[in-house]
Amino acid sequence: MSSAARSPEADLTACDREPIHRPGTLQPHGFLLALHGAERRIVQASANVPAGPDAVLGLELDAAFPEIAAALAAAPVEAGTGARHLRTLTLATAGKARAYDLAVHRSGDLTLVEMEEADASGPAGGLDALSSRLDAFVEGLLAAPTVAELCRLLAVEIRHATGFDRALVYRFDRDWHGTVVAEDGNGVLPSYLDLRFPASDIPAQARELYRRNRLRIIPDAGYAPVPIVPALTPGTEAPLDLSQSVLRSVSPVHVAYMRNMGTQASMSVSILVDGALWGLISCHDHAPRRVPLPARNACDFLTRIFALQLAARERGAEAEQRLRLGAIAQRLLGAMAETEDFHDGLLARPDDLLALTEAGGAAIVTAGTCRLVGRTPPEAAVRDIYRWLSARHGGEEVYATEALAEAHAPAAACTETASGLLAIAVSQRYASYVLWFRPEAVRTVKWGGNPTKAATPDPAGGPARLHPRTSFETWKETVQGRALPWSLPEIDTAKDLRAAILGIVLRRAEEMAALSVELQRSNKELEAFSYSVSHDLRAPFRHIVGYAELLRTRDGANLSEKGRHYLDTLVEAAFSAGTLVDNLLAFSQMGRNALKRIDLDMNLIVEEVRRKAMRDVAPERRVQWRIGPLGRVRADPMMLRLVVENLLSNALKYTRGEPETVIEVAREPDRDGEAAFFVRDNGVGFDMAYVGKLFGVFQRLHRTEEFEGTGIGLANVRRIVERHGGRTSAQGELGRGATFRFTLPLCA
CATH class of the missing domain: 1.10.287 (Helix Hairpins)
Structure with missing residues (x-):
């Protein structure tokens, strides 16, 4: 895990809670008016408004600023559209004319008007200035062979449009760490290409502001904030929400961050893909720099064109991966359909099972089985992971991690084969999983400075909070114990396989x-x-x-x-x-009568049946009984007696021609919760080729003239034993006797 992710959570919360969308102040390169109602009455204004806030508060807009009122009348403002640049206006202020870029947006029930001073010294603004390069830019995006090249083209174009010393394309990962994936600069500022920055540099609420308000500029990090008057909005008694503002003041922490970075001016444009924050274009300058609002809007337009091409590329790559994985899944489904047990179907195509998730090894684990494919941890370790999954994530259909040892410490012993784990539960009743493993992918990450931020005490006695780092020198970290992350198509394909397996099992x-x-x-x-x-x-x-x-x-x-x-x-x-x-x-009647199970002494049952059977034996016959300790079982006494009667009477009948009859009744070692018994004799035996007929109704292997009988006795034995949940079997050899085995449940 990266050291940034190891930062104590408490260290981050103070920064995360900072209300940066309600700072109560503006940057001084423009002024703000908050208008209420259809009459557009001014209820709040920045302290730097021409003539001062006291002179305009409470007035209707057309009385205080008729030029602005006329512009708004021509272009009504709708809620939810964000800040819109309407036009450039010239106002007569302090005895001289001054040009302003007018932007307007909604904030709750209020209409916010922002007048940003137009700077003639800045780069030529707007789409007109970019039109000559726009065609080349779009052609370049279409021809770019990789996403990295797309990003490079964007960095070049944005720096050209703004004149900043450096333009970076910054991409977020799943953990919200950011990496500079493209850069264009003039050499005044150091290169940050390929450097990584921790998620704590841009807290969650800041990322949400970047998503909602795509453009932000800080022309001079040394600015003095301008307060809004009054500080609380009349009627709500809350600070004004400036989420969509173009003049919004920024956090003091961010200003200090910029100064530590050696930059005096910055601009950012958010890169949104399908409404989600993919990354940022971040521009910096060593000196204060103004970029007119029209030029910034043009940069936003270029960025949105880039985002469309980026989304198309990523969706195309994802679709291709899904098609490839889908074909593999279909082959696995075909294999499963040809087998009785889906386990056998999956294992019949081991290469496809691994390729489905680009895994190094896989396992199919249930309470009683563990079958391994490819490079996996030892079976004991796999079973330990299985038990942990069942206990901690038993209610989850899919579990995926690229750092298993961080969630399950014993897995640290098998990072070479199982640093990453993707698991699907394939039973809705019993703990049964298909597991995929990925090996450790050791790599070196270059951070822009030490990513570990220590919280420092607040001198005023408040909670400890994070402060911006003072060094951005490259800081290398070797990341161990982590696998390559599972992609969304891989996880979704595993989910689809799970659904298919459950469908097969259910069907x-x-x-x-x-x-x-x-x-x-x-x-x-x-x-x-x-x-x-x-x-x-x-x-x-x-x-x-x-x-x-x-x-x-x-x-x-x-x-x-x-x-x-x-x-x-x-x-x-x-x-x-x-x-x-x-x-x-x-x-x-055997199948109609209900079982009445009780604990029984098998030796008593056998002795009772033996005595009864011996009454019908001719006195001159020599019969040797070998009866061992038989223990106890749980069974229906009437039915169990019938089983013993049939087996002992058969043993006496088929040993009739022997000089001395030997009949053995014994109990074998218990296994799988069953008591196992056998009855062995030294009689005529039978041919094993016909063993399948022995327990059938009316099936006999000897002529009636030789041995009387109806052929139902052994069928009754099997039916009784199976009704008890046991099994029957037989083994024999012609002229050398037979052995009949049966099992019964053990006593509770």
Whole structure:
């Protein structure tokens, strides 16, 4: 940061508060009249008015100055137009005729008339004197290859029109420091070309006056101020607002500044681009110098022509940059549209991601991920910046700085990669950012004197205030810890990218929401259909079994052996179909019943299910159980019991042919807030090529003749686990057993 910007804020406030638009005095090279009402009664006048203020106060203008009244009658004054030069008048004062340039403007309810003494010794004034050079000037502006050349042409033309020793074109930066970007001089005064001046040299209220009143001249810094009589405006009891005045007295601080600079006369013309203060033309002379008002108005006209060309150049350059960045943004949008996750789309075009903001590095950071591109700080430092952004600037859509370490001190350790930061928040709910980094741009700034201004105590006991520097010798400062500033098109393009990302995310969220609604509707219809079919089919299967048993009891003796076999097959098939319907009914109800989660001891659940399963195991089977400590989970007890029943019964069923059955139930290390379990057996296993079918409804990898079942058990396991927010998986090998894993949320 520049040393000027480090000046204590308290040192500047006294200067900033100075009411320079209401000084209460004028420069003495003219006089002022304040007129009120339609009759134009004189209510205030400067002390140097011909015949004295006492002789004119209270009179109507046409009685005191009929020549001025006639000129005003021919050219009515409108509010808000600023000071206008009407004409040059000759007044008979103190026994001799004297020429004055008449300027008039509005100040609240008053009309202010200013009569500036015309100086025949000054440069020839007005557009007539400049007409021979005007065409060449305009042609030069059109042909100038750079903004620097535009500024040089203006400095040359303004000095020629005014005769000052030196004419400077002075440009403000974002922090209101000013740099002399062009100069023309005769060598009498030292060159200030390329020197920088701190914002404190032209305080905020002075800049506002420059914006509102484009022209100001101080013909002689040694002038004695002329008071306005009375000091307060009748009716308002406030000092007269002289914002638009051409004779307004200036701050004593500014007069001292001029003297310290070695100049006795100065003139400034404001350069406004789209209504904003871009810079100033500042002219100086080593001796007092008068420039007639018409000549000053001509300089203002030239400056406005220059400002139009300047604005066109800057807008053209900005438009070109926006088009180039827009094309890059379109490529990034295309890449994002082709991926499910916009992160992947951005990272698929790393060069474009960096070129979008002319950055050296970039990062996409969320609470769980940090993906880096180009030259960036280490991941730990990027995460620290992310946490700081979330905490200090979480409500901001875009954050940009060229001096990150000044806002976030730990970033001083990574200035080589991240002196500048541009960040966009890409989520409206969660902290998620795209970050761009710029490296440090070490440069030497040449100041016009030491920019650090110390406040000095007021001898009268008032607050400390700034005083003008006494030296303008070149003072060099090495600026470190700052990157090149982010341009407005770069920031706007980042904003547009943010809007596009949010649009993509929102559109996909809406698509997912619509799909979710459709899936819920389809699931409900399927559940209702399954329930209805299952419920309605149970009665016919009961009838088949019932009548088959009656047939066996009453007429079984009359049936042949083949007939009895058919009857047994019929009963077995009916029982199997009934079991299938019951399982289907249970599966359809699985999505209809609300979960009732409680904290459960998994070892108790497993032991209860194990005992029940062993009742149906033949006494001669050898079964070895290996059950580890399983801890606690939060789940619905009825549904969790069904999961364990299905897994343990499957393990017993598919190990039936083994000489010794080994079934292991264990808990794996917790991860990501989940408890992970597995059930492993040494049975027939399965081919991993078909693992995708295992958890589907009616999907079986073994023939019914080998192992009974309906193919719904594992589908129930998956559905229950997913309803709890967990996951299921399986791993197996033919002839070497299978392992089934599932996860459940940890206890709170």
